[in-house]
Amino acid sequence: MRCWKLGQAVRRAVLSFPEDLDVVIVGTGGLSHQMNGERGGFNNEKWDMKFLDLIARDPKKLTAMRHADYIRLGGTEGAEEIMWLAMRGALSPRTKKIHQNYYLPMTTAMAVAVFEEPGAKPAKKAKRAGARAAA
Numbered sequence: 574m575r576c577w578k579l580g581q582a583v584r585r586a587v588l589s590f591p592e593d594l595d596v597v598i599v600g601t602g603g604l605s606h607q608m609n610g611e612r613g614g615f616n617n618e619k620w621d622m623k624f625l626d627l628i629a630r631d632p633k634k635l636t637a638m639r640h641a642d643y644i645r646l647g648g649t650e651g652a653e654e655i656m657w658l659a660m661r662g663a664l665s666p667r668t669k670k671i672h673q674n675y676y677l678p679m680t681t682a683m684a685v686a687v688f689e690e691p692g693a694k695p696a697k698k699a700k701r702a703g704a705r706a707a708a
Contacts, residue, residue: 576655577636580662587663600660604675604682607648614680620646621675621682624654629670629686632661650681667691 580598587596604624607615624647627635635658643652661668672687 574636576658577632577662580659580664583659583663584665598660598663600657602653602656603650604654604684605647605651606681608650608680610649612648615648616677616680616682617647617651618677618682620651621677621684624657625673625675625684625686628657628661629688632658661688664688665690 583598587594604621605615605617607613624635635654640652640655643654647654668688668690670686671689673684675682675684677683
C-alpha cells in the first residue's frame with residue numbers, strides 16, 4: 574500500500590504543475606524469482622501472468638497483499654513486484670495496458686508492460702537531421 578500511495582503522491586505532484594508536461598512513469602522490479610535458499614531457482618509463471626493482469630485491471634487488489642504473500646507466490650526476490658505498484662499508483666484508474674511482453678530466460682522472470690492514459694497525446698517524433706546508416 575505504501576508504494577501505491579507513493580505513486581499517487583507522484584501523480585498529484587505532476588498534476589500540480591501549471592505547464593502542460595509530457596510525463597513518463599517507469600516502474601522496475603523482477604517478477605517471480607528466488608536466487609538462493611531452499612527454493613533457489615524458483616519461478617511461478619502462473620503467478621507472473623496473474624500479477625500482470627492485476628496490475629493492469631485491478632491493482633488495488635495487489636495493495637492488500639503482504640510481503641509474505643508476494644514471497645510465497647513469487648519467491649524472495651519476487652517481492653520486487655511491489656515497486657510496480659508505485660508506477661501504477663501514479664497512473665489514473667482509466668489507464669489501459671497497450672502492450673505486454675513476458676520472458677523467462679533462466680532465473681528471473683522479466684516483463685515489459687506499457688500503459689497509456691486515456692486522451693494522452695501521441696508521442697512526439699524526434700526530428701531527424703539526416704539519414705545515416707548505423708553499423
